[in-house]
Amino acid sequence: MALLEVRDLVQHFPIAGTKKLVQAVNGVSFDVEAGETVALVGESGSGKTTIGRCVLGLIRQTAGTILFKGEPMGGRRTVRSAALRGRMQLVFQEPAESLDPRFVVGQTIGEPLVALGASRADREKAVRLAARRVGLAERFLASYPAELSMGLQQRVGIARAIVSTPELIVLDEPTSALDPTARAEIIDLLIRLQKELGTAYLFISHDLSTVRYVSRRVAVLYLGSLVEEGPATELFARPRHPYSVGLLSAVLLPNPHLRRETTIRLEGEIPSPIDLPPGCPLAGRCPLVDARSRENMPPVEEVAPGHRVRCFRHAEIAAMEPATDYFEAFQRETERILAPPEAERAGVGA
Amino acid sequence: MTTPAIEIEGLEVEFPRYGTAPVKALRGIDLAIAEQEILGLVGESGAGKTTLARAIMQLVPPPGRIARGRVRFRGEDLAGLDPERLRRLRGQVMAMVIANPKSELNPLLTVGQQIGNVLRYHTGLTGKPLRDRVMEMLKEVRIPDPERRYDAWPHELSGGMAQRVVMSIALICDPRFVISDDATSGLDVTVQAQVLELLQRLVARHRTAMLFITRDIGITAHFCDRVAVIYGGEIVELAPREPFFANPHHPYTVLLLAAFSHNPRLRGYWHRQGTSAGETGPAETGCPFAPRCVRARDRCRAEAPRLRELEPGHFVRCHFPVER
Numbered sequence: 239m240a241l242l243e244v245r246d247l248v249q250h251f252p253i254a255g256t257k258k259l260v261q262a263v264n265g266v267s268f269d270v271e272a273g274e275t276v277a278l279v280g281e282s283g284s285g286k287t288t289i290g291r292c293v294l295g296l297i298r299q300t301a302g303t304i305l306f307k308g309e310p311m312g313g314r315r316t317v318r319s320a321a322l323r324g325r326m327q328l329v330f331q332e333p334a335e336s337l338d339p340r341f342v343v344g345q346t347i348g349e350p351l352v353a354l355g356a357s358r359a360d361r362e363k364a365v366r367l368a369a370r371r372v373g374l375a376e377r378f379l380a381s382y383p384a385e386l387s388m389g390l391q392q393r394v395g396i397a398r399a400i401v402s403t404p405e406l407i408v409l410d411e412p413t414s415a416l417d418p419t420a421r422a423e424i425i426d427l428l429i430r431l432q433k434e435l436g437t438a439y440l441f442i443s444h445d446l447s448t449v450r451y452v453s454r455r456v457a458v459l460y461l462g463s464l465v466e467e468g469p470a471t472e473l474f475a476r477p478r479h480p481y482s483v484g485l486l487s488a489v490l491l492p493n494p495h496l497r498r499e500t501t502i503r504l505e506g507e508i509p510s511p512i513d514l515p516p517g518c519p520l521a522g523r524c525p526l527v528d529a530r531s532r533e534n535m536p537p538v539e540e541v542a543p544g545h546r547v548r549c550f551r552h553a554e555i556a557a558m559e560p561a562t563d564y565f566e567a568f569q570r571e572t573e574r575i576l577a578p579p580e581a582e583r584a585g586v587g588a
Numbered sequence: 589m590t591t592p593a594i595e596i597e598g599l600e601v602e603f604p605r606y607g608t609a610p611v612k613a614l615r616g617i618d619l620a621i622a623e624q625e626i627l628g629l630v631g632e633s634g635a636g637k638t639t640l641a642r643a644i645m646q647l648v649p650p651p652g653r654i655a656r657g658r659v660r661f662r663g664e665d666l667a668g669l670d671p672e673r674l675r676r677l678r679g680q681v682m683a684m685v686i687a688n689p690k691s692e693l694n695p696l697l698t699v700g701q702q703i704g705n706v707l708r709y710h711t712g713l714t715g716k717p718l719r720d721r722v723m724e725m726l727k728e729v730r731i732p733d734p735e736r737r738y739d740a741w742p743h744e745l746s747g748g749m750a751q752r753v754v755m756s757i758a759l760i761c762d763p764r765f766v767i768s769d770d771a772t773s774g775l776d777v778t779v780q781a782q783v784l785e786l787l788q789r790l791v792a793r794h795r796t797a798m799l800f801i802t803r804d805i806g807i808t809a810h811f812c813d814r815v816a817v818i819y820g821g822e823i824v825e826l827a828p829r830e831p832f833f834a835n836p837h838h839p840y841t842v843l844l845l846a847a848f849s850h851n852p853r854l855r856g857y858w859h860r861q862g863t864s865a866g867e868t869g870p871a872e873t874g875c876p877f878a879p880r881c882v883r884a885r886d887r888c889r890a891e892a893p894r895l896r897e898l899e900p901g902h903f904v905r906c907h908f909p910v911e912r
Contacts, residue, residue: 281776387867417632417865418847451850488781490806504778507748572849
């Protein structure tokens with residue numbers, strides 16, 4: 239049994255005063271195993287954050303099931319069984335906005351434990367341990383969030399998430415507000431914490447470069463549907479859905495020679511998810527659209543072990559697209575270009 | 589190089605502070621952009637990117653001021669111009685595409701009115717010819733369904749469409765020089781790719797020079813002819829795109845690029861612990877980057893380095909540049 243099982247999740251929001259529906263999530267299924275990282279990628283409006291909220295039980299899903307350790311989730315009950323409380327946590331995108339400006343850092347980190355009924359002494363011990371784990375110096379526990387840099391603020395957000403030693407953390411764009419060096423530090427921290435604590439991550443992001451680095455499996459969302467899912471190494475090298483191809487080729491890595499070349503060009507923008515027409519969600523933007531995909535939702539097909547795609551023409555894409563992981567190539571090139579000069583390396587003495 | 593479209597020489601901008609020395613936002617910028625060239629300018633928040641954009645347009649918000657240096661537009665010194673002439677230049681021959689298009693558009697005017705106003709001010713065009721030209725522009729920036737968008741209000745536009753409207757406003761008078769200030773930062777990647785492609789085509793077609801300001805060094809690798817890095821109000825490295833990415837010399841450039849590495853050891857080598865952006869600011873004396881630099885020595889803290897040409901066209905401001 240997977241740690242988290244999401245089956246046929248549907249989340250529709252009615253629009254007040256009309257009969258219209260915002261169809262944010264339309265039948266999404268995926269699993270997260272204990273201790274692994276699964277990334278949900280997609281553009282704004284694809285439903286990533288809504289899925290994260292359903293998983294955490296913050297909103298009640300319209301249909302479908304979410305099982306966490308076999309127990310149904312999704313806002314069915316406001317109070318979950320005691321054994322599950324604090325087993326799941328969330329890290330937000332904007333660290334500054336997710337911290338109470340009137341709480342000192344130590345209070346913020348300890349807050350989940352207040353809800354769990356821990357004693358003051360236990361709380362203080364746990365807060366200090368969590369702060370140490372995220373590399374936050376003890377003197378910062380008495381600081382207010384406004385006194386910290388964004389990178390440190392996000393460390394506070396992560397400390398608050400791990401203080402109850404959860405088994406699953408939903409990371410909702412945890413690094414998108416940070417500059418590149420702070421982003422890299424936070425990612426290293428998350429990877430290290432996962433090794434130490436065995437926490438599973440549901441990593442919600444539109445930053446494919448980071449996703450490639452941290453996740454074992456990747457699920458690509460478009461307009462509330464999972465269009466492709468697979469092991470990160472497989473999906474980045476052999477994307478089979480036109481949207482994944484478009485997404486991967488749009489990423490501009492800082493190397494002028496490395497960009498996925500493709501004939502698949504996505505036009506326009508993600509449409510509004512209100513009252514969706516039938517057919518493939520990408521139909522309006524897809525260069526490979528035909529009568530079949532305009533009318534019918536393509537079935538999910540497994541094209542390689544664990545690699546599933548929802549497109550009628552995936553075989554053509556496989557034949558057309560280079561089977562190259564440009565992100566991997568970029569990593570190799572970057573290591574070569576930025577390798578410390580010989581003389582210095584000797585001087586540093588590793 | 590023939591006469592550059594824009595020439596910046598020793599440009600310094602200061603913001604006064606109460607009771608102490610002014611903040612030097614720009615500390616002597618030298619830069620020239622050729623006709624039809626796209627120059628990328630990369631830097632973190634607070635490095636001076638937007639201040640430079642404003643200083644070029646002679647729009648430094650008071651009490652900030654240009655303390656020294658000059659900006660020449662096709663040989664003409666902008667500082668000496670009377671406000672009326674300057675206003676004519678802005679929008680007509682030099683224009684700006686800004687970030688957050690949705691907050692920059694006037695919510696009380698339709699798309700057509702906002703683009704039309706600029707054109708009318710600068711050309712005196714009215715009536716049907718005005719409308720026709722605006723419509724042509726909307727088609728050129730590939731707004732879907734331009735007839736309908738002409739009468740749309742800003743709140744009815746998606747982010748990508750709003751960005752296209754802002755581009756139309758900047759480009760409607762066919763300017764010779766365009767500054768794009770973080771114009772693609774809020775867009776999703778597939779939309780960003782379309783907007784960049786469009787900009788590239790428009791710039792080539794109208795032979796415009798462009799200063800492309802961004803926080804994303806990745807964009808500059810695929811979109812710009814030359815790349816400049818700004819840190820603490822100084823250009824620290826400047827080179828044509830190929831040598832810039834194949835052989836970066838300044839430790840700050842290397843740090844920026846290393847941030848994309850998945851190898852913590854490589855990243856750790858170039859990054860001094862606890863000195864991320866926002867934690868350690870630029871030094872006031874000596875090299876501004878010295879406090880964050882893994883190669884800094886006494887000389888770096890005492891003496892500000894000059895911009896040197898290490899290879900033809902490849903400029904670096906560092907006493908101890910990274911060489912391979």
